Amino acid sequence: MGARVLVTGADGFLGRPSIEELLARGLEVHGAVRAAHGSLPHGATEHAVDLLAADAVAALIERSRPTHLLHLAWYTTPGQFWNAPENLDWVAASLALVRAFAAHGGRRAVIAGTCAEYDWNSDYLEEGSTPMAPRSLYGVSKNALREVLTAAAAPLGLSLAWGRIFYLYGPRENPVRLVPSVITSMLQGRPAACSQCLQQRDLLHVQDAAGAFATALCGDFAGAFNVASGRCLPLRTVVEMLGRLTGRSDLIRFGERATPADEPARLAAATAILQRRIGFEPRYDLAEGLAQTVDWWRAQCAAR
């Protein structure tokens, strides 16, 4: 295919497995990271660049001349990203990145969106039919970026797809988030304080999300697609599965944390576009994926 891919957020939770998926497809992969530390998967070229500095971004694009762009980087500090002013910086940086990419011969871009673009008063989130009504600055910012880039695609001569990420899990997830925090508590013999965990969510293994993005990037589907498994279940079920996998169900403490008042009860994802238009099927089922994730954390804990 002769493609040269630039991946942003290359050393992130989703970035690393995305690079693996792209390399596995035989592509030339360049990864943009904030600070170089030689940790990208073998075969990828690492570039240290501050994506918030438009000049540095333009210089990187001129130097690496990517034909394909997988833009995953954003401000993602847990607990803070929802309404942080940094969302504005990342809208601006993403526009500058795509402008520079298109101006130097870039032709195909896939960008990470979010299920938070949708109206969460709906409990089944489907591309093209569920209204867009983001309630956080993060969701508004991603949605606004999508609107602008979608309208700009033709004038820029770009083919553009937009992958709306639901709930990912897997190795290297930020340890403050639900799945890793429950796993590490259990592995370390500490009580796992949870909310009632009655809310229903679509969980997808991060390697499958990476596969979805890599498949989309190599294809020509234009528009928004959900990055999700298509199975929606109570988070309680996930925590109980982790209890069985670690043998420490006794440490689960449902109800010790409050459920946020504005937490929607159910966010199920349509996956027809991902499966039929993009042609991607997840490889992990949840039990397998959680077992693999527990094993990864077990190895981390053992290594310390």
Next chain:
Amino acid sequence: MGARVLVTGADGFLGRPSIEELLARGLEVHGAVRAAHGSLPHGATEHAVDLLAADAVAALIERSRPTHLLHLAWYTTPGQFWNAPENLDWVAASLALVRAFAAHGGRRAVIAGTCAEYDWNSDYLEEGSTPMAPRSLYGVSKNALREVLTAAAAPLGLSLAWGRIFYLYGPRENPVRLVPSVITSMLQGRPAACSQCLQQRDLLHVQDAAGAFATALCGDFAGAFNVASGRCLPLRTVVEMLGRLTGRSDLIRFGERATPADEPARLAAATAILQRRIGFEPRYDLAEGLAQTVDWWRAQCAAR
């Protein structure tokens, strides 16, 4: 009020009269222009800055420490701005500007939006009830910027209003646009080639638009408001009035230009928010405003 206002696009069609209106209200006014040429109204401080260079913008804000921001600058080359990639640059630049403004003590911002944010399948465009469905990259970009800044206002500690400009006319309008091109043709004795001019539009004198923005900036209304006269009439009527004012109705050539296929038949503007919430009433009626505009062009032509 002790306010220090930064006006962007300060030497533009709307910028100059806006500065006059702000000075008339006793405010300290700083005007950002692309290139310094000492042409701002007397009493305003001129700053040459490339608003597309984030560092230069941050430096200007740090230096001038505005409490109030009137952001009018954008890419506006007639015939090109509707779908130009430069719209992306101005979304990014506007986000950087507002971020820097808020970070250095800015508290009140009013930003120029456009009637092109609305769904033009509606023929009466009203804030809060007419759907947003921009069909141009320009409209999409302004609308997306508004969405992000509206959601960001609380986290940034900003009071924000958004003035949707309809159709302005008056001195210093770009001569390729309808009103000045018809006037100058007539004053120079050349035929004024027009379309059938059956489309109905809301025309507002630019000095009244400036008054609306200045009044809004000094108030505390938060949200979107139409900047319009509330009177919608066929452009044909406007051209005929210009014929009478110049005494050269004989030069009018209706139908010599094609009407663009996607030109909406009628775009009337609700003005209840402008008049009641912001408390601004236009001073010019159309006959007076067009007469004043013809006089201004007559003086220009005579001076050459």
